[in-house]
Amino acid sequence: KQEVTQIPAALSVPEGENLVLNCSFTDSAIYNLQWFRQDPGKGLTSLLLIQSSQREQTSGRLNASLDKSSGRSTLYIAASQPGDSATYLCAVTLNTGGFKTIFGAGTRLFVKA
Amino acid sequence: NAGVMQNPRHLVRRRGQEARLRCSPMKGHSHVYWYRQLPEEGLKFMVYLQKENIIDESGMPKERFSAEFPKEGPSILRIQQVVRGDSAAYFCASLDRVAGELFFGEGSRLTVL
Numbered sequence: 001k002q003e004v005t006q007i008p009a010a011l012s013v014p015e016g017e018n019l020v021l022n023c024s025f026t027d028s029a030i031y032n033l034q035w036f037r038q039d040p041g042k043g044l045t046s047l048l049l050i051q052s053s054q055r056e057q058t059s060g061r062l063n064a065s066l067d068k069s070s071g072r073s074t075l076y077i078a079a080s081q082p083g084d085s086a087t088y089l090c091a092v093t094l095n096t097g098g099f100k101t102i103f104g105a106g107t108r109l110f111v112k113a
Numbered sequence: 114n115a116g117v118m119q120n121p122r123h124l125v126r127r128r129g130q131e132a133r134l135r136c137s138p139m140k141g142h143s144h145v146y147w148y149r150q151l152p153e154e155g156l157k158f159m160v161y162l163q164k165e166n167i168i169d170e171s172g173m174p175k176e177r178f179s180a181e182f183p184k185e186g187p188s189i190l191r192i193q194q195v196v197r198g199d200s201a202a203y204f205c206a207s208l209d210r211v212a213g214e215l216f217f218g219e220g221s222r223l224t225v226l
Contacts, residue, residue, distance in 0.1 A: 031213045032212070032214070034214065034215065036217075041222075042219065042220075043204060043217045043218055043219040044156075044206075044217040045217075046214065046215070046216065049212060049214050051212070051213075089155070089156070091156075091215070093213050093215075095213065098144075098161060098169060099144070099161075099208055099210070099213050100158065100169060101146065101158070101206075101215055102158065103148075103155050103156040103157075103158075104155060105154065105155035
């Protein structure tokens with residue numbers, strides 16, 4: 001059974017700091033991995049999608065890496081800003097005759113001005 | 114191209130009533146997922162549907178919950194005889210089958226009094 005774990009559960013950093021969010025999954029036979037952002041009371045916004053054949057993806061100040069063999073992904077946020085404060089969710093998708101996406105519990109990030 | 118549309122955004126029901134949540138996927142998407150998010154918790158998979166078919170309902174409670182995705186019209190998540198424990202945010206996502214990427218709606222927040 002695929003399980004997704006995110007560490008840390010919560011993180012508070014001063015503005016401008018570079019930070020790393022961690023995600024681990026138990027079954028390496030994934031189709032892809034997505035990082036999402038969720039603001040309080042809102043839906044999920046897709047940040048980065050890494051296909052199983054890829055090692056990393058970048059978008060602006062965000063960089064996500066994927067190491068399937070070790071079952072790990074990291075989301076790197078450069079030069080953090082107060083507007084980055086949100087919950088970040090890692091999700092792995094399996095293709096077992098149909099796509100199924102399993103979520104981690106998220107990392108709640110607070111960036112202090 | 115409108116995103117995933119969910120309605121109602123907020124729904125209040127008294128114990129024992131029925132709740133119906135609707136989801137229209139992105140144009141061209143024929144696969145829909147429903148997730149539930151309890152307060153301060155992560156997203157839990159409920160059901161995965163294709164037009165007129167339930168692909169995977171392993172996350173659905175056995176009683177009171179049902180889902181459908183008819184040939185015409187939105188997907189419906191139906192909760193009969195609601196209880197206070199059903200209070201949660203219910204998110205719908207539609208799938209881009211090429212990339213295996215999920216796109217989420219803003220969610221429907223159910224409050225049971």
